[in-house]
Amino acid sequence: MLEAHERAGLAGQFIEALLQVPVLCCRAGAGELEAGIKRFLPDFMTNSFPFFLSREMMESLEPSVIYHMTDFAGLNFQMFLYGEGEGEPAPSASLYALVAGPYLAVKPDEPFCERVLQENGQSLSLMVPFRQFCLGLPIVSTSVMIGAMRTAVKAVTGEDGDILYRHYEPREKAGQPPLYQGGGEEAVMELLEERYRYEKLMLQEVRQGNTDRALDYFRQFSRASRSIVRTEDPIRTSKNLGFSLNTMLRKSAELAGIHPVYLDIISSNFALLIENAYRMEEVEDIKFHMIxxxxRFVRTERLDQYSPLVRRAVTYIRLHLAEPLTLRQIAEGIRVSPSYLSRTFNREMGESVSNYIAGARVEKAAELLKFTGLPVQNIAAYVGFANLNYFSRCFRLHKGMTPTQYRNRKS
Structure with a gap:
């Protein structure tokens, strides 16, 4: 099992790859955090703006809570503390921090940069370098960042319940303790909690393959998200949400027993579709098609109700469908005796290995007949039927019609 530091490193790589936000993992001490965060800031920033994390503030933080901190320069950071072991309460001396940032929630136009400099008593001669630095930062909405951090907290700590979120901003005057923002933040938190509740319900339905109910929860999830997300680049935000949704859907399908080989293909294709979309409506349509x-894949390919032996056998068959397959070959491939495999497969699947192979080949052929223009004889060979007549007999047995009739009916 991976150590907490290793899990934190992987979670950090996930955030950096998904959102281009830099991530720091270090001991949860004020000195260590200040040194680490300042590595991401130019010298003129560290010399002109006070650091926003104090020792007193660090001592007040709790493990497994997401802290969103906006510093004096308007830069955003999100952080959570974790112990050395999964689920273990740890004394403050052994706590570590994962910090994501700096990033911005809005585009840094001239009024934004001028306001930040004036509020901190800085000369407007810093306008050019400050704005150039800000323009190089990633722009990420609060809800998207919280979603990514929430995933990271669960991956690192093993927390399974709701993850708390708190937002801190510095006082206007340097030297005062940070101020916890209440009021409007409570309303945002209610929306976030509603959003995560619908997210959880949606993923539960995906794991069961229930398309209609999953889409219904996704619509409610989307409405809650629109109430929270406010950015100047809505298409980029929608794409980032699409990438996050793709990752969550893949995980739910994996929990249903779908082999990672298939999930890699599906998730990669949808990631390309999302990134290459040019219009908001196109991105939103892709999300619905993705769910x-x-x-559909969970309904047709799920294996979580079967024993590990049968799951291995089915996966082997699916991966070698175009090759000549025999009971002995499959048994050798998964390192089990043919007789034991045959008995177990018949008991759990309700049919013999040979019948399952024929059915799987017919289903794959039906998919190719529906979505491609390949000749019937090519499809037969592609799915493992060496004899065209035998393919036609098997297809008629399973589908009640010939391959040509099936293609014409579907078209």
Missing amino acids: GAYC
Whole structure:
């Protein structure tokens, strides 16, 4: 099992790859955090703006809570503390921190930069370098960042319940303790909690392959998200949410027993579709198609109700469908005796290995007939039927019609 530091490193790589936000993992001490965060800031920033984390503030932080901190320069950081072991309460001396940032929630135009400099009593001669630095930072909405950090907290700490979120901003005058923002933040938190509740319900339905209910929860999830997300680049935000949704759907399908080989293909294809989309409507349509596709795949390919032996056998068959397959070959491939495999497969699947192979080949052929223009004889060979007549007999047995009739009906 991976250590907490290793899990934190992987979570940090996930955030950096998904959102281009730098991530720091270090001991949760004020000195260590200040030194680490300042590595991401130019010298003129560290010399002109006070550091926003004090020792007193660090001592007040709790493990497994997401802290969103906006510093004196308007830069955003999100952080959580974790112990050395999964789920273990740890004394403050052994706590570590994962910090994501700096990033901005809005585009840094001239009025933004001028306001930050004036509020901190800095000369406007810093306008050019300050704005150039800000323009190089990633722009990420609060809700997207919280979603990524929430995933990271669960991956690192093993927390399974709701993850608390708190937002701190510095006082206007340097030297005063940070101020916890209440009031409007409570309303945002209610929306976030509603959003995460619908997210959880949606993923539960995806794991069961229930398309209609999953889409219904996704619509409610989207409405809650629109109430929170406010950015100047809505298409980029929608794409980032699409990438996060793709990752969550993949995880739900994996929990349903879908082999990672298939999930790699599905998730990679949808990631390309999302990134290459040019219009907001196109990105939103892809999200709905993505949920439907994962649900359909779970319904047709899920294996979580079977024993590990049968799951290995089915996966082997699916990966070698185009090759000549025999009971002995499959048994050798998964390192089990043919007789034991045959008995177990028949008991759990309700059919013999040979019948399952024929059915799987017919289903794959039906998919190719529906979505490609390949000749019937090519499809037969592609799915492992060496004899065209035998392919036609098997297809008629499973589908009640010939391959040509099936293609014409579907078209």
